[in-house]
Amino acid sequence: MLRAAAAADQLAILALARADSLPAFASDGVLSSSEVFSQQLVTGLSNGMIIALIAIGYTMVYGIVELINFAHGDLCMLGAFFALTAVGAFALEGAGGAGGTAGLVALLLATAAFCGALNWSINRLAYRPLRSASKLSLLVSAIGASFVLVNLGLFWGGLPMEVFAGGTSAAAPKAFPALVEPKPAFTVGDVIVSRPDVLVLAVTVPLMLALTWLVRFTKLGKAMRAVAQNPTAASLMGIDVERVIGATFFIGGALGGFATVVYSIYNQTVGFQMGYRMGMDAFIAAVLGGIGNLPGAVLGGLVIGVVRAMSDGYVEARWTNAIVFGLLILILVFRPSGLLGAKLREKV
Amino acid sequence: MSAAPLLRVANLKCAFGRAEVLHGVHLEVHAGEIVSLIGANGAGKSTTLMSISRIHRQATGCIEFDGRSIAGMAPEQVVRLGLVQVPEGRRIFPRLTVRENLEMGAFTRTDRAGIAEDIDRMCGMFPILRERAGQLGGTLSGGEQQMLAIARALMSRPRLLMMDEPSMGIAPLLVAQIFRTVRDVLRAQGVTILLVEQNANAALRMSDRAYVLETGNVALSGTGAELLRDERVRAAYLGH
Ligand SMILES: Nc1ncnc2c1ncn2[C@@H]1O[C@H](COP(=O)(O)OP(=O)(O)OP(=O)(O)O)[C@@H](O)[C@H]1O
Ligand SMILES: [Mg+2]
Numbered sequence: 001m002l003r004a005a006a007a008a009d010q011l012a013i014l015a016l017a018r019a020d021s022l023p024a025f026a027s028d029g030v031l032s033s034s035e036v037f038s039q040q041l042v043t044g045l046s047n048g049m050i051i052a053l054i055a056i057g058y059t060m061v062y063g064i065v066e067l068i069n070f071a072h073g074d075l076c077m078l079g080a081f082f083a084l085t086a087v088g089a090f091a092l093e094g095a096g097g098a099g100g101t102a103g104l105v106a107l108l109l110a111t112a113a114f115c116g117a118l119n120w121s122i123n124r125l126a127y128r129p130l131r132s133a134s135k136l137s138l139l140v141s142a143i144g145a146s147f148v149l150v151n152l153g154l155f156w157g158g159l160p161m162e163v164f165a166g167g168t169s170a171a172a173p174k175a176f177p178a179l180v181e182p183k184p185a186f187t188v189g190d191v192i193v194s195r196p197d198v199l200v201l202a203v204t205v206p207l208m209l210a211l212t213w214l215v216r217f218t219k220l221g222k223a224m225r226a227v228a229q230n231p232t233a234a235s236l237m238g239i240d241v242e243r244v245i246g247a248t249f250f251i252g253g254a255l256g257g258f259a260t261v262v263y264s265i266y267n268q269t270v271g272f273q274m275g276y277r278m279g280m281d282a283f284i285a286a287v288l289g290g291i292g293n294l295p296g297a298v299l300g301g302l303v304i305g306v307v308r309a310m311s312d313g314y315v316e317a318r319w320t321n322a323i324v325f326g327l328l329i330l331i332l333v334f335r336p337s338g339l340l341g342a343k344l345r346e347k348v
Numbered sequence: 349m350s351a352a353p354l355l356r357v358a359n360l361k362c363a364f365g366r367a368e369v370l371h372g373v374h375l376e377v378h379a380g381e382i383v384s385l386i387g388a389n390g391a392g393k394s395t396t397l398m399s400i401s402r403i404h405r406q407a408t409g410c411i412e413f414d415g416r417s418i419a420g421m422a423p424e425q426v427v428r429l430g431l432v433q434v435p436e437g438r439r440i441f442p443r444l445t446v447r448e449n450l451e452m453g454a455f456t457r458t459d460r461a462g463i464a465e466d467i468d469r470m471c472g473m474f475p476i477l478r479e480r481a482g483q484l485g486g487t488l489s490g491g492e493q494q495m496l497a498i499a500r501a502l503m504s505r506p507r508l509l510m511m512d513e514p515s516m517g518i519a520p521l522l523v524a525q526i527f528r529t530v531r532d533v534l535r536a537q538g539v540t541i542l543l544v545e546q547n548a549n550a551a552l553r554m555s556d557r558a559y560v561l562e563t564g565n566v567a568l569s570g571t572g573a574e575l576l577r578d579e580r581v582r583a584a585y586l587g588h
Binding site (some may be wrong): 162219222223225229232233234235236237238239241242341 | 401403405422427428432433435439440441442443444448451452453455456470500501505
């Protein structure tokens with residue numbers, strides 16, 4: 001299992017170096033340069049919204065326990081395998097019409113519940129016992145949790161056979177069925193907005209609005225902010241701090257679950273190493289926007305998505321990671337607390 | 349005074365690492381009383397309150413509220429029983445509005461109408477809170493934050509309110525005003541008070557009884573009037 005983890009790590013780095021490019025509809029047909037731009041923008045915004053939804057999970061957890069939850073991306077990866085297994089078990093593929101839509105909604109909800117429960121359990125087992133320990137111990141525990149999840153993913157998705165010999169092994173990326181077919185939904189000029197693009201918006205926007213409402217107006221949301229700002233005072237108000245932290249992990253995990261289903265349908269491949277890529281993008285997005293800041297996570301996600309798409313389209317896919325990290329460094333140099341991170345930092 | 353005390357603390361010990369800070373504190377507060385706890389800096393007053401509120405879970409000894417032991421409880425359970433603290437340094441939620449701060453005070457309650465009514469009552473008691481209702485807690489002045497902290501604690505409808513140095517950093521004139529308001533309102537509602545104060549003179553004057561804490565032990569106790577006359581108290585805490 002240990003060796004598998006090491007292999008996973010190398011693979012992840014390989015995957016990162018290869019920077020598998022996103023599906024670009026711009027490549028077929030003859031498009032004017034402004035249409036290429038618009039087309040890349042659509043792709044970038046869609047991926048950006050997915051990244052944003054994952055980034056919210058990082059930023060919520062950071063806001064409340066000051067932990068960079070390194071297991072978050074791998075949690076999403078396990079969610080993708082859960083979804084893949086569910087699609088097979090309930091024969092969701094090819095079920096069109098109203099039945100297909102109902103199946104997709106059920107898949108989204110089930111995966112969200114799975115990821116939420118898993119994230120809640122990770123907090124319970126790996127983080128809560130370390131609440132009074134140093135932040136470094138907590139971080140190390142998060143990295144450990146990440147390894148455990150990657151190995152579970154390997155187990156679930158198949159053990160590596162010839163991982164470096166051409167990707168034909170069981171652990172190679174698997175095709176995720178196109179539950180929403182990548183056909184144009186509508187066109188604006190010559191720019192195609194595909195049905196998966198619409199799916200992304202239909203899932204992410206309502207969730208972000210619902211989360212905003214929850215955090216701003218509900219009793220739980222206010223308690224989450226209170227715990228983030230002063231846990232001792234929150235205790236003295238009669239708030240069960242650990243319960244609120246657990247709820248935060250559940251919600252952050254569930255959002256990751258929604259995101260991973262949409263990501264898998266949008267990009268049509270899943271693999272045990274995908275958590276690294278998803279986690280890294282979302283982590284950068286959260287830091288870019290100002291970690292602990294919810295609108296910041298969304299803004300950061302959109303920036304990363306668009307920059308990736310533009311780099312893939314105009315530079316070259318292999319430079320994309322360098323450009324994304326370069327941008328992160330640049331922004332942190334000039335705005336160390338991120339784009340929306342204020343002086344008086346708002347957590348959660 | 350013959351009835352069982354509302355709060356009974358006996359042999360309370362609390363240590364941080366190897367350093368024991370409380371060496372066996374005894375104190376009692378009866379329903380309807382105002383009791384104060386005075387002592388020098390570092391005597392262990394705040395540690396005593398935090399141990400009673402169960403924030404310092406490592407504290408040992410007997411803590412009984414209304415006849416039942418709360419020594420094994422979680423802090424939120426203690427609040428639900430009606431034993432509530434206004435902590436030292438106020439601990440306002442800086443990025444919640446004044447109104448949201450008050451709502452958090454009522455976290456253990458579910459009666460929406462009653463909560464709204466109580467928020468209104470608090471704003472009547474401290475009119476500045478009504479003016480600042482939509483403003484972030486962190487933008488209030490020190491004195492305003494203290495009023496908010498007291499009002500926030502009262503939102504839970506406590507039976508016993510523990511206040512840790514409510515006068516800290518506040519102009520003497522305002523202190524007198526806050527004390528008077530709080531005493532009158534609480535008396536009217538039958539809320540019992542355990543008050544920790546640096547300002548021994550003011551505290552003893554408004555208290556029925558008082559305890560003097562010295563390096564983790566109760567050195568003296570008596571009625572407010574007795575302690576005001578006591579030579580040792582006069583020398584050490586009243587400055588004459
Ligand atoms: N979390 C902690 N860790 C270590 N030592 C602590 C801790 N909290 C308090 N102490 C120590 O316990 C002693 C009592 O502190 P405490 O805050 O109870 O004093 P106090 O009587 O409230 O003083 P003051 O009037 O200054 O508020 C002090 O010596 C303090 O240094
Ligand atoms: Mg103190």
